[in-house]
Amino acid sequence: METLLIKRILFDFFDGKATAIQRKYLEEWLTNEANGETYYQYLDEWESQRPQFAVDADKALGAYQLILENEQPPVAPSKILPVSSSGLFRKWVAWSVAASVALLAMLGAYVFRSQLLYETHRTAFGQTSVHQLADGTEVTLNANSSLRVPRFGFGSETREVFLEGEGEFKVTHKVDNQRFIVRTADHFQVEVLGTEFVVYARAKGKRVFLSKGKVKLDLPQGQQLYMRPGNVVTVANSGRYRLTQAATARRYVAWKDHWFYFDNTSMTEVADQIQEQFGIKVLVPEPKLAQRRIAGNFRAEQADDLFQVLAELLNINVVKKRHYIELTTPKHP
Amino acid sequence: MQQVPLNSDENKGDPAPERSINRLPLQPGKVTDDELIFRQLFAQDPKRGCELLFRRYYTNLVNHAVRFVYSKEVAEDLVAEVYTAFWQDRVFERITTSYRAYLYQTVRHRSYNYLRWELHPSDSLDSLNTQGLSSALQPDEVLHYSELHQKIEDAIQGLTPQCKRAFLLSRIEGKKYLEIAQEMQISASAVEKLMIRALSQLRQELKGEWFVSLLLGFITCVC
Incomplete structure (x- = not known):
């Protein structure tokens, strides 16, 4: 084909071995603008086959990355203005407009940086959702949670996501043993190769339940912890952590099917769970009721489903106030 | 961004590790040119685009520039400057050729100017600004660069x-x-x-x- 012929002639030409006939041929070939692109493509290929010395590309790349990071493009040029001009004020206005526009653009880029760089999956109260990440990993998000996934580079160099709330991860094992890291607030992170686990990271504290495989936890204090299947690690906001063996996985994955799993759970804790799950504030003013413990599995897609069950089970009143719900024992049984 | 007709890439042996970044499904049996991937990437994240463009072409461009300026240091600085301007002046938004063609043309032009300045220091440097470089180089001029080196x-x-x-x-x-x-x-x-x-x-x-x-x-x- 002609492309092979052209390639040979071009390589001869780059090597300085072309005849006058070949040169004339190339000149005509180049009159077609599309061929200009081919010319540079072959020039690049020719260069890559004829290295002249060891270019330290890594060092240069490091310097370039610094420029990319620190010198954002639309920066208003700052020049010293010539004085003595009658149009000084007008120039000053023009410069300040330019500077403001640049500043706004920079601010905008900064404010929306996170939207640009990350894709965020969010769930509302009472809602769960399943997401498949680019590397095949499956993430089930519990209600009132968010997962940020980098738009660029995910799976090519590292696999890192950021979680707020609760989620179950079924991480795909990659051939090159690439790590998968779940980061949460306060420098708490879970690092795995390929496994299944549930991370809980809310205002109350953090908790990781491992159902399969092996994970490494990086605790805020810099401690590291390896978990085995069935292990639960609970980390309080104070930084204290506790490793226990879970009797059943159900408690940690029940939420996936809108189940509430109570096992000797106090009413205070139940109220907290409702608030986390549905965003409804629940108060239990009577200390005696607050300390009552309940057990059982309840399926509840809405908060009302659960309130109904609780009202029947404990024979209590569910009173809807303006900004919260109050659970009380009836005065006249 | 304007699409440029691109010829299919023949050098399948080229390692081009950047291809792994592309998450769009590649059509089976069709060899994609790096340029297309770069274009998609620049539309999404110019910073990352610049970085990958650097990884892809920096070494070859330095190799090319050194043929003209015959100094390792000058060649490296010169190519780095082209990349810096590419990002800081947002040149990537304006180019009408492929990234590759732009980079090679600009590096050649700057190398030429450097050489001219070194051998004829009296000449004015005013014409050294290469931004907004037109794609329309005459065939003879394109070829002349190779003859020069x-x-x-x-x-x-x-x-x-x-x-x-x-x-x-x-x-x-x-x-x-x-x-x-x-x-x-x-x-x-x-x-x-x-x-x-x-x-x-x-x-x-x-x-x-x-x-x-x-x-x-x-x-x-x-x-």
């Missing part, structure tokens, strides 16, 4: 062995005159004389090479 190569090869050695030690290995003097067991002033002789011989050999038409072509398209 071949002439430079011939001129270097034509230097006396002593002269050539001193020149290469200084320009490619980045050695100081004193170090070269020690290595060649001559005096520092002798090294200096050899360097002056090398440059003047280059100047002599390339006398007829300063193609005015090319330069005029650049001036008219610099905005």
Whole structure:
């Protein structure tokens, strides 16, 4: 084909071995603008086959990355203005407009940086959702949670996501043993190769339940912890952590099917769970009721489903106030 | 961004690790050119685009530039400057050719200007600004660049062995005159004389090479 012929002639030409006939041929070939692109493509290929010395590309790349990071493009040029001009004020206005526009653009880029760089999956109260990440990993998000996934580079160099709330991860094992890291607030992170686990990271504290495989936890204090299947690690906001063996996985994955799993759970804790799950504030003013413990599995897609069950089970009143719900024992049984 | 008709890439042997970044499904049996991937990437994240463009072409561009400027340091700086301007001046938004064509053209032009400045320091440097470089180079000019670096190569090869050695030690290995003097067991002033002789011989050999038409072509398209 002609492309092979052209390639040979071009390589001869780059090597300085072309005849006058070949040169004339190339000149005509180049009159077609599309061929200009081919010319540079072959020039690049020719260069890559004829290295002249060891270019330290890594060092240069490091310097370039610094420029990319620190010198954002639309920066208003700052020049010293010539004085003595009658149009000084007008120039000053023009410069300040330019500077403001640049500043706004920079601010905008900064404010929306996170939207640009990350894709965020969010769930509302009472809602769960399943997401498949680019590397095949499956993430089930519990209600009132968010997962940020980098738009660029995910799976090519590292696999890192950021979680707020609760989620179950079924991480795909990659051939090159690439790590998968779940980061949460306060420098708490879970690092795995390929496994299944549930991370809980809310205002109350953090908790990781491992159902399969092996994970490494990086605790805020810099401690590291390896978990085995069935292990639960609970980390309080104070930084204290506790490793226990879970009797059943159900408690940690029940939420996936809108189940509430109570096992000797106090009413205070139940109220907290409702608030986390549905965003409804629940108060239990009577200390005696607050300390009552309940057990059982309840399926509840809405908060009302659960309130109904609780009202029947404990024979209590569910009173809807303006900004919260109050659970009380009836005065006249 | 304007799409440019791209010829399919023939060099399948090219490792091009950047391809793994592309998460769009590749059509089976169709070889995609790096350029298309870069275009998609720049539309999403210019910073990452610049970085990958750097990884992909930096080494080859330095290799190309050094044929003209015959100095490792100058070639590296010059190519880095092109990339810096590419990001800081948002050149990537304006180019109408492929990224590859733009980078090679700009590096060639800057190398040419550097060489011209080095051998004819009296010339004005006003025309060195290369932003807004037009894609429409005349075929003869495109080819002339290759002929120019071949002439430079011939001129270097034509230097006396002593002269050539001193020149290469200084320009490619980045050695100081004193170090070269020690290595060649001559005096520092002798090294200096050899360097002056090398440059003047280059100047002599390339006398007829300063193609005015090319330069005029650049001036008219610099905005």
